[in-house]
Amino acid sequence: MEEIQCCHCGGFFPRCPRHKEQYYCMKPACRRARKAAWKKQKMRKDPEYQLNQKLSNRKWAEANPGYWKAYRKRNPQKTERNRILQTIRNRRRSKKGETDAKAESPLIAKVDTSASNRIKVAGQFWMVPVIAKGDAVRVYIYEIPTPYQ
Ligand SMILES: [Zn+2]
Known part of the structure; x- marks a missing residue:
């Protein structure tokens, strides 16, 4: 299975075939970072x-x-x-x-x-x-x- 690098912690994790746009791993801190990034972008737009x-x-x-x-x-x-x-x-x-x-x-x-x-x-x-x-x-x-x- 293809592994991709998390853009928050830098660790590698297996890519989920259903989520092509996945950039963050499933660690709680990385999930929080993903949500914070989404919210920041949403607040701006x-x-x-x-x-x-x-x-x-x-x-x-x-x-x-x-x-x-x-x-x-x-x-x-x-x-x-x-x-x-x-x-x-x-x-x-x-x-x-x-x-x-x-x-x-x-x-x-x-x-x-x-x-x-x-x-x-x-x-x-x-x-x-x-x-x-x-x-x-x-x-x-x-x-x-x-x-x-
Ligand atoms: Zn991560």
């Missing part, structure tokens, strides 16, 4: 998936208050790494902002000062046709802040 993940993460964070504060306390190295990466992203964004004339928007997503950040998604719903045949349509309901009403 699919805006609907990106919004769903954002909503889902927000919902989870609301259901688990204090988790991220405790996480940062438990993992100071990761917190420091994130601060450095965020600084780099802010610098890149501010360079872009100079050309886009969007320099006044907040650099970190957490800062809720711009008008667009104040419009919050209240939830997502599916409109399912009952009588006529058709596809279900996903609908997002937004809370509109008082100055806009």
Whole structure:
């Protein structure tokens, strides 16, 4: 049987004849790496998936208050790494902002000062046709802040 090299751990494993596009072996760490790579690519290419993940993460964070504060306390190295990466992203964004004339928007997503950040998604719903045949349509309901009403 033909063996192929895993693109995560570098080990060799037998190719499954049913999965021609297999690049990762079945070790748990490699399966996690494959899923992470898939998710990263999906987040970059699919805006609907990106919004769903954002909503889902927000919902989870609301259901688990204090988790991220405790996480940062438990993992100071990761917190420091994130601060450095965020600084780099802010610098890149501010360079872009100079050309886009969007320099006044907040650099970190957490800062809720711009008008667009104040419009919050209240939830997502599916409109399912009952009588006529058709596809279900996903609908997002937004809370509109008082100055806009
Ligand atoms: Zn592997």
